[in-house]
Amino acid sequence: MRLSRCFLPVMKESPSDAQIVSHKLMLRAGLVRQTAAGIYAWLPIGWRVLQKIGQIVREEQDRAGAIEMLMPTLQSADLWRQSGRYDAYGPEMLRIKDRHDRDMLYGPTNEEMITDLFRGDVKSYRDLPRTLYHIQWKFRDEVRPRFGVMRGREFLMKDAYSFDIDEAGARNSYYTQLLAYLRTFQRLGIRAVPMKAASGPIGGDLSHEFIVLAPTGESEVFYDAAFEEFDWAQEALSYDDADGLKALFEKVSTTYSATDETHDEARWAEVSPDRRREGRGIEVGHIFYFGDKYSASMGLKVSGPDGSMVTPQMGSYGIGVSRLVGAIIEASHDENGIVWPETVAPWKVGLVTMRGDDEASVQAAEDIYKKLTAAGIEVLYDDRDERGGVKLGSMDLIGLPWQLVIGPRGLAQGVVELKCRRTGEKVELSIDSALERLTA
Amino acid sequence: MRLSRCFLPVMKESPSDAQIVSHKLMLRAGLVRQTAAGIYAWLPIGWRVLQKIGQIVREEQDRAGAIEMLMPTLQSADLWRQSGRYDAYGPEMLRIKDRHDRDMLYGPTNEEMITDLFRGDVKSYRDLPRTLYHIQWKFRDEVRPRFGVMRGREFLMKDAYSFDIDEAGARNSYYTQLLAYLRTFQRLGIRAVPMKAASGPIGGDLSHEFIVLAPTGESEVFYDAAFEEFDWAQEALSYDDADGLKALFEKVSTTYSATDETHDEARWAEVSPDRRREGRGIEVGHIFYFGDKYSASMGLKVSGPDGSMVTPQMGSYGIGVSRLVGAIIEASHDENGIVWPETVAPWKVGLVTMRGDDEASVQAAEDIYKKLTAAGIEVLYDDRDERGGVKLGSMDLIGLPWQLVIGPRGLAQGVVELKCRRTGEKVELSIDSALERLTA
The missing domain is CATH 3.30.930.10 (Bira Bifunctional Protein; Domain 2)
Structure with a gap:
């Protein structure tokens, strides 16, 4: 969505x-x-x-x-x-x-x-x-x-x-x-x-x-x-x-x-x-x-x-x-x-671009959104024209189990950030590894 | 069911x-x-x-x-x-x-x-x-x-x-x-x-x-x-x-x-x-x-x-x-x-034994029921202690798209009957062929 x-x-x-x-x-x-x-x-x-x-x-x-x-x-x-x-x-x-x-x-x-x-x-x-x-x-x-x-x-x-x-x-x-x-x-x-x-x-x-x-x-x-x-x-x-x-x-x-x-x-x-x-x-x-x-x-x-x-x-x-x-x-x-238990969460993953005006970030997000959706994973993609901080605040508020965050700097190095809402733990990893974790 | x-x-x-x-x-x-x-x-x-x-x-x-x-x-x-x-x-x-x-x-x-x-x-x-x-x-x-x-x-x-x-x-x-x-x-x-x-x-x-x-x-x-x-x-x-x-x-x-x-x-x-x-x-x-x-x-x-x-x-x-x-x-x-259209039928298949007191028929029905269910096919299995004619009448009345009928005589020859509710067409075929048709 x-x-x-x-x-x-x-x-x-x-x-x-x-x-x-x-x-x-x-x-x-x-x-x-x-x-x-x-x-x-x-x-x-x-x-x-x-x-x-x-x-x-x-x-x-x-x-x-x-x-x-x-x-x-x-x-x-x-x-x-x-x-x-x-x-x-x-x-x-x-x-x-x-x-x-x-x-x-x-x-x-x-x-x-x-x-x-x-x-x-x-x-x-x-x-x-x-x-x-x-x-x-x-x-x-x-x-x-x-x-x-x-x-x-x-x-x-x-x-x-x-x-x-x-x-x-x-x-x-x-x-x-x-x-x-x-x-x-x-x-x-x-x-x-x-x-x-x-x-x-x-x-x-x-x-x-x-x-x-x-x-x-x-x-x-x-x-x-x-x-x-x-x-x-x-x-x-x-x-x-x-x-x-x-x-x-x-x-x-x-x-x-x-x-x-x-x-x-x-x-x-x-x-x-x-x-x-x-x-x-x-x-x-x-x-x-x-x-x-x-x-x-x-x-x-x-x-x-x-x-x-x-x-x-x-x-x-x-x-x-x-x-x-x-x-x-x-x-x-x-x-x-x-902090939704995974079994009842409205979506499993929240997908966020820190900069909605960054072409590469948007392209990466669209690609990830398509791949996760095709794999049957429920994703809420925050594609609004809002500041990154506002989007992250919304994601914490609505409490989806995982947040996948795309920033221009990380992306240039080939990494995205995956955050577990319950523990707050964040890891940087390649897009492929992130997809693998979320579809496992 | x-x-x-x-x-x-x-x-x-x-x-x-x-x-x-x-x-x-x-x-x-x-x-x-x-x-x-x-x-x-x-x-x-x-x-x-x-x-x-x-x-x-x-x-x-x-x-x-x-x-x-x-x-x-x-x-x-x-x-x-x-x-x-x-x-x-x-x-x-x-x-x-x-x-x-x-x-x-x-x-x-x-x-x-x-x-x-x-x-x-x-x-x-x-x-x-x-x-x-x-x-x-x-x-x-x-x-x-x-x-x-x-x-x-x-x-x-x-x-x-x-x-x-x-x-x-x-x-x-x-x-x-x-x-x-x-x-x-x-x-x-x-x-x-x-x-x-x-x-x-x-x-x-x-x-x-x-x-x-x-x-x-x-x-x-x-x-x-x-x-x-x-x-x-x-x-x-x-x-x-x-x-x-x-x-x-x-x-x-x-x-x-x-x-x-x-x-x-x-x-x-x-x-x-x-x-x-x-x-x-x-x-x-x-x-x-x-x-x-x-x-x-x-x-x-x-x-x-x-x-x-x-x-x-x-x-x-x-x-x-x-x-x-x-x-x-x-x-x-x-x-x-x-006569339910297949998309809205309560179950796809009605499974009927003509003789509920025939051991071989019941065994065959149980086996077919398990296999169809495992294949994700919705089956209503009429396992009541009723005459075959009564069961067939009920199946026609409730209108499931397919009836799979098991009788002692057919079974002895290795065949069951598959009836299409809409056309009334009946075919005798082996259990395996019947399963294949219904799960295709």
């Missing part, structure tokens, strides 16, 4: 209404613009990050055997009356009347709708187990939206729903999503610690939150440093291995972690002091096993192996996709701007 | 409320389920088609230099008051009050919002021309939603917006999108004829609709058969070639096409009778050049080359992505079900 043809407005100053670093950086680096209280437009660079996060979430859901679909944003109030949640849900539910004066709502979650869809089409235990998910915009009418996309009103969520014939099956589905979550967050380049949680308005008795440490987090968290050493992606664990999944769950359950809501001082005292980690955290995922709460209230039954009718056991599994953009920035930035 | 682990409920009978063939087939083949009047959930197979269509639209927008972003579904009424459309828009606009009693709406289109975003960040003619687009859910509160996703209330639309410094630039942006549309529809496997249109509530004096012929279409259309012979994808036309784009526009404008709204009997009489095509059509895209209608009313100005302030010229460009699923089915089906 040529910056001169993109839409990437960067700001020198932080807007005064942004209180936390991720919100400030998302505005300054041109990821989002607020269009109404707690509602944001995703500009091209923000949209690229959002898509990359969504794609990793999708790939790990697919790998775990969940099936993608898409439910609509607006729902009929009647569905929510069947579960009893329409009246129970507070003013965070955005209630709407259509032109025929029918009660609708902007879905904050989809337990009722998926149960209704399942009820309409699934009749036999042979169609179980099944986990369905979608990645769709939700709305929660927060009384005081703040912190940018971290606590917005319209937000993108991945929510999955599992249906099993019995509790053992439902627990296996729960463990499957637990592993999928651990893998997902690791691939996103952040440490999200699973914590036993109270289940709140979803109901049920088994629930974990996934919390990213950040000073601006909403809740206080406590965990054993062992969580920092687990490598979930490397766990040679198959989703077909029920015993292995159960062992994973035991490992997560027996290693101490808690929010202030569930914190247990007695158990905390048993954790060796050098392994105690405390801080504030941001919730980026939440999973629930809630048994027959919705299937029973909404009359979902399937015929069992012996012909009798059975009420399926359900769970639901959320990831805050748009919130993750903020959470990743909270966890990964420095004084100059964002 | 193994059908036994998917969520693909097929129905033998057409639901009685479905009046047109695409709606019937979308319900029977398990693409969608209605969740409220004019609102649909996209089940896995429907979601796959929707994504494929969206991806082709996206690729052709990107190729034409448009930049993707994402605007939110809910908008502030204040934005629409600035353009004067809030009061002008009829009851099709879904008006919403949030918990603080602020006037909101579910966006039916985004001219106001994109103009506002542009106004906030673009200050100079050097940032023009620019075309931005998003693929996002919209809402129009139709008084009588019908025909399934063809005239639903919540629908997925691609809408692009162009900003230029003058009319010549704006016309070039318009011609660029015109070509992108012709290429897009051709890649989707449908013939969409561009027709000069009245511009309606968007405003402006230059506008084309893109119409797919189908007996259930809403409007009557007339066009010169020359449109059936143009090959837009093959046109050696570069988006950088302004003269070539203008010539394309002239070619489209001088070849007769019209809806009943714009039909001109005198010009029609000049078309040679054997080239006159008449029928009903479905609108799948609509493009508009409307000058400064929104930039002027909303106060968008940029500094021009000579320092004076200039009001940019704008256009907008819509494609009905969810409607296209229905339109493609209207244009491509037979008495047994859907």
Whole structure:
């Protein structure tokens, strides 16, 4: 992408209404613009990050055997009356009347709708187990939206729903999503610690939150440093291995972690002091096993192996996709701007000419841009008519993993500069070597 | 994908409320389920088609230099008051009050919002021309939603917006999108004829609709058969070639096409009778050049080359992505079900064992499934415990381009059957030859 043809407005100053670093950086680096209280437009660079996060979430859901679909944003109030949640849900539910004066709502979650869809089409235990998910915009009418996309009103969520014939099956589905979550967050380049949680308005008795440490987090968290050493992606664990999944769950359950809501001082005292980690955290995922709460209230039954009718056991599994953009920035930035993990960076390489009026520099940049693009590498080429220092500042701000900088003096000696955004390390090397490193 | 682990409920009978063939087939083949009047959930197979269509639209927008972003579904009424459309828009606009009693709406289109975003960040003619687009859910509160996703209330639309410094630039942006549309529809496997249109509530004096012929279409259309012979994808036309784009526009404008709204009997009489095509059509895209209608009313100005302030010229460009699923089915089906164009088919190959209880058949199917998947071919493997005839019926209904059928008798002789869904042609050939054909 040529910056001169993109839409990437960067700001020198932080807007005064942004209180936390991720919100400030998302505005300054041109990821989002607020269009109404707690509602944001995703500009091209923000949209690229959002898509990359969504794609990793999708790939790990697919790998775990969940099936993608898409439910609509607006729902009929009647569905929510069947579960009893329409009246129970507070003013965070955005209630709407259509032109025929029918009660609708902007879905904050989809337990009722998926149960209704399942009820309409699934009749036999042979169609179980099944986990369905979608990645769709939700709305929660927060009384005081703040912190940018971290606590917005319209937000993108991945929510999955599992249906099993019995509790053992439902627990296996729960463990499957637990592993999928651990893998997902690791691939996103952040440490999200699973914590036993109270289940709140979803109901049920088994629930974990996934919390990213950040000073601006909403809740206080406590965990054993062992969580920092687990490598979930490397766990040679198959989703077909029920015993292995159960062992994973035991490992997560027996290693101490808690929010202030569930914190247990007695158990905390048993954790060796050098392994105690405390801080504030941001919730980026939440999973629930809630048994027959919705299937029973909404009359979902399937015929069992012996012909009798059975009420399926359900769970639901959320990831805050748009919130993750903020959470990743909270966890990964420095004084100059964002430092994207490579897996979610909007582009891998920023290509900069220090002198846009130097013919040789421009020619070299065009050549490198073509070669990297042809090799399938995502490049943002800053071809604007700006001073070199301004371009380098923008590149640090938007935080691409690599900067390839072309200056007239270096070029005369056949070298360019390659800078790693995370470490700040710069090396001078030939164009060919730089290309080789970036395409390796 | 193994059908036994998917969520693909097929129905033998057409639901009685479905009046047109695409709606019937979308319900029977398990693409969608209605969740409220004019609102649909996209089940896995429907979601796959929707994504494929969206991806082709996206690729052709990107190729034409448009930049993707994402605007939110809910908008502030204040934005629409600035353009004067809030009061002008009829009851099709879904008006919403949030918990603080602020006037909101579910966006039916985004001219106001994109103009506002542009106004906030673009200050100079050097940032023009620019075309931005998003693929996002919209809402129009139709008084009588019908025909399934063809005239639903919540629908997925691609809408692009162009900003230029003058009319010549704006016309070039318009011609660029015109070509992108012709290429897009051709890649989707449908013939969409561009027709000069009245511009309606968007405003402006230059506008084309893109119409797919189908007996259930809403409007009557007339066009010169020359449109059936143009090959837009093959046109050696570069988006950088302004003269070539203008010539394309002239070619489209001088070849007769019209809806009943714009039909001109005198010009029609000049078309040679054997080239006159008449029928009903479905609108799948609509493009508009409307000058400064929104930039002027909303106060968008940029500094021009000579320092004076200039009001940019704008256009907008819509494609009905969810409607296209229905339109493609209207244009491509037979008495047994859907016949997907290969570019948008949910899977390329349906793999069927005639006898699920025959060990050798199952082994062969598993082996073929692995090999095709490893080769990157999308396969739906019907591994259900059903009679062969039922499976074949389902495959015809859901309309994948190729069916690979394994029967015990053929297998004993080392052959399988490969059926082309579109032509019905069946050939017996060795497994290796079948794999070779499908992966070629």
